[in-house]
Amino acid sequence: MRALRSPSAADAGTDAGALPAPERLAAVATVLCLYPRRHRDALTGWLTSASAQRCVAEAAQAEPESILFRDAQGRACWRMYLLPDSDFLAWDLAIGGLPQHRDEPAGGRLIRACRALWHRLGGGWNAQVLRLQLAQDDAGRRILVADSATPSTLGLQRARRIAATEGALLRSEPDTCCCMARRAAEAPDSQPIASH
Structure with missing residues (x-):
């Protein structure tokens, strides 16, 4: 287990909104998460996120909406996609108040060629279907916990399509507890964050 200091949303320096509360994210339950391959x-x-935006694609046949998270330097660091297995009402509550960001179309030969080069150089994204939950640590603080999830057939098809469109490697190996995180809501600069 390692401890990290939580960045504040004010450090982001972007027009993106504050982060959704961990309770709101956990209520959505099953989601597809994209994260940089360099992350553990x-x-x-x-x-590492400091701000978030609700993403809506321009094209009518585009992927479902997502939440794009950015770090304090404004770099994309996490993305959460709605799946057919997600709690849609909880999703609406989680994105309430987030500013809207319009995605550029993801297709095109040049874009695919650039993504292929990026992956060969060791960059890119992983994708994993997760079930987000809220738990308590030994000190009684609420933490966000994620276990790998087995989606429905429709959910898996959607996850595969999103991962392919985003050029992400879809991970499917089961984890009993792949990750956990705590973010202090009251005083983010004074509380550590735990992850394993």
Whole structure:
């Protein structure tokens, strides 16, 4: 287990909104998370995020909406996609108040060629279907916990399509507890964040 200091949303320096509360994210339950391959686990992006935006694609046939999280330097560090297995009402509550970001179309030969080069150089994203939950640590603080999830057939098809569109490697190996994170809501600069 390692401890990290939580960044504040004010450090982001972007027009993105504050982070959704961990309770709101946990209520959505099953989601597809995309995270940089350099991260140790799927919730590291949550730990390093400082702001969030609701993403809506321009094209009518585009992927479902998502939440794009950015770190304090404004770099994308985590992305959460709605799946057919997600709690849609909880999703609406989680994205309430987030500013909207319009995605550029993900297709095109040039874009695919650039992504292929990026992956060969060791960059890129992993994708994993997770079930987010809220738990308590030994000190009684609420933490966000993520276990790998087995989606429905429709959910798996959607996850595969999103991962392919985003150029992400879809991970499917089961984890009993792949990651956990705590973010202090009251005083983010004074509380540590735990992850394993």
